[in-house]
Amino acid sequence: MFLSSLLQSTLGDFLYAVGFFVEYTVVRFLRTLSVVGRWLRRAVGGLLVVALRPPVHALLDLKEALHSPGRFLLSYLLPVVTAAGLIVLVRTGVSLPFVLRVVVNGQTVGYVASEEDFDNARADVMARVNSARALLAADNETLSWDVEPGYTLAIGGETMTESEIANEILRISGSEITEATAVYVDGNLQFVTTEGDHLRHYLNAVKAPWDDPTSTTTRVSFAHDLRLVDGVYLTDSVVPYSDVLTALQANDSAILQVKVAQSVTDVQEIPYDTETQEDSELDFGKSETVQEGVPGSEAVTRELTYINGELIDDQVVNVQVLQSPTPEIIRRGTRLKSGMIGKLGTGTFIWPVPHYKSISRWANLDPTAPGYHRAVDIAAPAGTPICAADSGTVVEVVSMHYSWGNYVKIDHGNGYTTLYAHMSAFAVSLGDTVTQGQVIGYVGNTGNSYGNHCHFEMAYNNVLFSAYDVFPNMPTRNPDF
Structure with a gap:
């Protein structure tokens, strides 16, 4: 009776403890959810205020501006108009045709497009002046020249070429x-003559024998860059026409050597490649x-250059493939019959006469025994290929050893x-x-031999050993060799 009462009391305490724990846990969970919910409401509310504040203020400002047009114009339209005006000003300035106004002693000479054009024109003027000075110096005379052209930036104006501004x-x-013609050789002013038309006619006559009017691939010029500029x-820089001809015709100058550049196109064959695929099933x-x-084909264009008829240069300038070659594909068998491959030490060897296993005799390496023989003799028809038993270097190729x-x-x-x-022919050198x-x-059957066969010796560190050690499964027959 006492035990029953004690058991009931203990069970009741246990159930009460369990119930209290469950209730406490549930209450804590609900309180936590309440705290998290309040935090989320505050966070979302703050984000909405931050996000909606700018558009709300903008709407309020617009409403107020509509009631006050002057403020609206100053606050909104004026910045827009200013920005648009600035864009138009920049684009107009960029598109203005800026040029250089060339001036001499304050007087406008003309306009050039760039500083480079001005520098080249100025250099051309000085070359013409120096040409006159050189001629006067030969007569102990001098040329006074104090003209120094300059330039300023200008807008508009029709530009001139370097020669025109000079x-x-x-x-x-x-x-x-004076109006004359300058002779430039390789870019340098060499002579000035008033007989420019006569000089042109003479130079064309020099080139005429080499010219082919019907050819579209031939270009005729002088070996030197010879240019006439009116x-x-x-x-004071003008030279008599006869003196110009004498200088141009001088043998040591070679100025009038005629250069002929000719383009020649030939169709050539492109050889095909051979691809070998090893096949273990063959x-x-x-x-x-x-x-x-x-074979394929290609058009090869070469540039041939002649000086006075002598070929001095031949260069390939273009290659155009007309048809790509189709490669030859060969399948080569690698399958060896049983016993035709063996390994000894670090060397792996294949049977040197594939498909022929007939052996007249193996090596007998005992010099005291009857029938001493250094190698295995493999019988095969004349002309049967003999293959290298392993990779290596050919160290001896001997013809007609006794x-x-x-x-x-x-x-x-x-x-x-x-x-x-005992080979009939070699395939290596x-x-x-x-x-x-x-x-x-x-x-073959060369040397001391009595029938077509391959005498196959094997050695390690110059010591002979029998091929039987590598190929022990080869059958043996005994023809009369």
Whole structure:
């Protein structure tokens, strides 16, 4: 009875504790939700006030401005009109045709487009002046020249070329001038003559034998840049026409050498490439053409340059592919029959005469035993390809050795060497680098041999070993070699 009462009391206390905990937890959760809700209301309200304040103030200002037009114009329209006026002013200023007004002693000569044009015109004037000074100096005379052109910035005005402005500077200088023709050689003023038309006729006659009026690909000129410029020049700079011809025809000057530039276009063949794809499903030594190669074509334009008929330069200036070549694709077999590949130490070798397993005898390397023999003899028809057993360098190619006949020796670079004898022909040369499986020669019956076969020696660090150690599964037959 006592235990029953104690149990009921304990159970009642436990249930009361559980109920109190649940109620307390729920009350705390509801209070937390209430606090979070109040915080969110304040935050959202603040954001709305910040976001709506500018448009509300703008609406109020607009309402007030409509009741007061003067304030509206000053506050809104005036800044807009000012900005528009500034934009128009800038665009108008940028589009104004600014030029340089060339002046001499305060007098306007003309207008040029840029400072570079002015500098070139001024240099041209000084070249004409210096030409006159050089001629006067030969007669112990001097030329007084104190004209110094300048320029100012101006708006508008029709611009002149460099040569035209140079002519006007000379005209306004007050010096004694004349209409003449200047001869420029490689950009430098060399002579001034009043017989410009005669000189042009003479120069055209010099070029005439080399000119072909029917050709559109031939350009005829002088080897030097020879240019005639009509204009106004100082009278003291004029040279007699005969003196100009004498100077131009001088052999040491070579000014009148004729240059002919000719463009020639030829259609040339573009050879096709050969792509080799190794196929493990095809027997070693066999190959099949998967795609025939087709040559392409290209138009090659060359620039031929002649001086007095002698070719001095030939350059390719353009290449245009007319048709791209189609590569030849060859499938080469790599599958070896059982026993035709082996490994010894660090060397991996393939059977040197693929598809031919007939062996007359293996190597017998005991010099005291009867039938001493250095290599394995592999029987095969004459002309059968012999392949390199491994990659390496051809170190010996010997013709008609008294015993081995024609033979090849390969150093594989890892201590191993192989030798292939009694060949009918070679496919490699001394010093060639060969890859495993590459054809190096063909089966024959040269030297001390009594039938077509390949004598195949193997050595490591110059010590012979039997190929049987590498290819132990090869069958043996005994024809009479």
